[in-house]
Amino acid sequence: MHVIRSYLGVPYKWGGTTRGGMDCSALTRAVYREAYGVELPRTSRQMYGLGKRVPAPGQLRAGDLVFFRIDTSGPGVSHVGIYVGDGQFAHASSSRGGVIDPLSSPYFDRRYAGARRVLP
Numbered sequence: 001m002h003v004i005r006s007y008l009g010v011p012y013k014w015g016g017t018t019r020g021g022m023d024c025s026a027l028t029r030a031v032y033r034e035a036y037g038v039e040l041p042r043t044s045r046q047m048y049g050l051g052k053r054v055p056a057p058g059q060l061r062a063g064d065l066v067f068f069r070i071d072t073s074g075p076g077v078s079h080v081g082i083y084v085g086d087g088q089f090a091h092a093s094s095s096r097g098g099v100i101d102p103l104s105s106p107y108f109d110r111r112y113a114g115a116r117r118v119l120p
Contacts, residue, residue, distance in 0.1 A: 001062075004035075004084060004090045004100075007031060007098040008097075008100065009097055009098055010022060010027065010097050010098040012092050012093060012095070012096070014094075017029075017030075022098075023092055024044060024079050024080050024081065024091050024092040025042060025043050025047065025080055026092070027090075027091065027092040028040060028044075028080050028081065028082055028091070029042070031082055031090070036063070036119060038118065038119070040118070044067060044078060044080035045077050045078070047065055047067075047116070048065075048067050048077045048113075048116065050118050051116040051117050052116065052117045053114060053115070054114070054115035054116065054117050061083070061085075062083060062085045063082065063118075063119045064082070064117050064118075064119075065116045065118060066080070066082070066083050066089050066103065066112070066114075066115045067079065067112075067113040067115065067116070068081075068108060068111040069113045070111060071111075077113050077114075083103075084100060088100050088101065088102050088103065089103055089108075
């Protein structure tokens with residue numbers, strides 16, 4: 001969790017990959033690299049094919065990748081975050097940068113596309 005906290009407040013930048021500005025997949029990749037030593041693919045769509053599917057939100061564990069379909073981004077998965085426990089996930093918000101939000105918020109609840117467990 002301390003690695004995730006270090007990314008809170010990092011500005012959002014589409015396609016960005018540095019602490020000066022990063023998008024959701026870059027933030028997820030950076031946290032996984034620093035916290036777990038795991039290299040993830042560059043995009044949320046590529047990440048969606050990794051690991052094992054988590055059948056239901058009630059079965060999520062800290063570190064699981066959570067995915068969303070954002071209407072303005074076209075078909076398929078277009079947003080990713082990291083489940084941190086207690087019904088919350090860390091991600092790069094296009095309006096607020098690196099943040100932790102509840103999965104149950106109306107915005108994300110309607111757009112939830114599933115989760116993947118990449119860590120053992």
